Amino acid sequence: MKTNGNSDSRGGTSPLIANKAIDDAIDHAVRMMTSREPAPGLDGRVLARLEQQTRGSVITVPRLVAASLAAAALIAVVMTSSRAPVTTGPSITTNVPAVPPAPRSPESTPRVREVASGESVRQSTRTAARRQRTVNAASLEPTPETTVTVPALEVIEPIQVTAVRPVSMHMSEIAIEPIQVAPLRVEPLSSTPH
Amino acid sequence: MDLVRLAQAGDSEAFGVLVTRHQRAVYRAALAGVGSSTEADDVAQEAFVAAYRKLGDFRGQAAFKTWMLAIAWRKAMDRRKSVSRWLRSVVVPSESAEETDDLVERVRSPKRTQEEEISGAQLQRTIRDLIRTLPQKLRDPLLLAGSGEYTYDQIATMLEIPLGTVKWRVSEARRILKQKLAALGYQR
Numbered sequence: 001m002k003t004n005g006n007s008d009s010r011g012g013t014s015p016l017i018a019n020k021a022i023d024d025a026i027d028h029a030v031r032m033m034t035s036r037e038p039a040p041g042l043d044g045r046v047l048a049r050l051e052q053q054t055r056g057s058v059i060t061v062p063r064l065v066a067a068s069l070a071a072a073a074l075i076a077v078v079m080t081s082s083r084a085p086v087t088t089g090p091s092i093t094t095n096v097p098a099v100p101p102a103p104r105s106p107e108s109t110p111r112v113r114e115v116a117s118g119e120s121v122r123q124s125t126r127t128a129a130r131r132q133r134t135v136n137a138a139s140l141e142p143t144p145e146t147t148v149t150v151p152a153l154e155v156i157e158p159i160q161v162t163a164v165r166p167v168s169m170h171m172s173e174i175a176i177e178p179i180q181v182a183p184l185r186v187e188p189l190s191s192t193p194h
Numbered sequence: 195m196d197l198v199r200l201a202q203a204g205d206s207e208a209f210g211v212l213v214t215r216h217q218r219a220v221y222r223a224a225l226a227g228v229g230s231s232t233e234a235d236d237v238a239q240e241a242f243v244a245a246y247r248k249l250g251d252f253r254g255q256a257a258f259k260t261w262m263l264a265i266a267w268r269k270a271m272d273r274r275k276s277v278s279r280w281l282r283s284v285v286v287p288s289e290s291a292e293e294t295d296d297l298v299e300r301v302r303s304p305k306r307t308q309e310e311e312i313s314g315a316q317l318q319r320t321i322r323d324l325i326r327t328l329p330q331k332l333r334d335p336l337l338l339a340g341s342g343e344y345t346y347d348q349i350a351t352m353l354e355i356p357l358g359t360v361k362w363r364v365s366e367a368r369r370i371l372k373q374k375l376a377a378l379g380y381q382r
Contacts, residue, residue: 033322034338046239
């Protein structure tokens with residue numbers, strides 16, 4: 001390698017090198033970066049890994065079978081429990097009388113106050129409705145004596161709608177009268193001095 | 195080819211012979227791809243395991259080595275892109291310092307003067323740093339070609355690019371390196 005030993009702008013020595021020497025230096029650097037030997041026993045590690053994975057797959061098959069069986073059993077339990085009546089526990093009905101609606105404000109009351117009282121009425125009605133709901137305790141044990149029977153819905157009669165008759169319009173019925181304009185009269189301005 | 199057929203038939207010993215025969219080429223391809231010897235070892239292992247599983251797909255249209263190298267390179271690229279690798283590079287310090295010392299040892303020669311030794315080692319270090327700054331599409335073919343382990347055809351197969359493109363990229367990589375070295379005041 002031909003060197004000249006000139007100083008560069010960075011303060012260090014950066015020798016001038018011939019083109020061929022630079023090519024050689026690049027080749028050498030690349031070779032140093034790539035031409036390494038694998039750590040001893042790479043083939044052994046590969047075979048061990050293969051064996052381990054093969055063994056692993058053998059162990060995995062029974063595990064997969066067991067997992068799928070467990071999943072199937074779980075699904076079966078869920079399906080069975082979903083078919084059974086859910087509301088079989090003792091039912092507790094709380095019948096709290098609804099709060100009477102707030103008296104309407106007189107007409108003279110400001111609008112803001114009227115809105116507020118209307119809201120309170122709605123809230124009290126909602127609370128009363130909530131209190132009247134039936135609360136069922138969840139239980140898997142069937143208790144037929146406490147089961148609430150819901151009556152079937154009544155059949156609603158079909159609604160009859162009479163057809164709409166379109167009324168035709170005759171041109172002869174329309175009469176347009178001419179606009180009558182009253183004649184304008186312009187009177188001369190009075191020229192009396194103040 | 196007989197070994198490949200035996201391995202395809204499930205002969206693990208035959209596959210073991212194939213691994214022994216091609217481990218260096220596969221390892222070096224992995225090293226060129228990932229840059230770390232530890233990771234290259236792991237990638238090489240993964241590549242051989244993947245090759246064993248895909249042996250049935252090998253039709254013998256290309257040489258087994260070329261086919262194997264293509265798998266190794268793909269594995270190296272997967273590793274290069276993986277998030278876990280990036281995280282590891284952040285947490286674990288790189289082996290560059292160790293490599294540099296090693297390089298200085300290797301460059302040192304009893305016939306050289308002290309000045310030549312220093313400048314030679316310095317130049318090598320500079321070139322290595324410059325190679326690392328090259329774009330991947332230029333760096334990969336340069337490293338693979340420079341290893342002396344693969345033909346340009348094999349590199350083209352590994353990188354999945356035409357042969358002419360491989361040659362152009364290697365040449366372009368060298369041109370850029372020389373240009374940068376000249377800018378640093380190295381080239382006459």
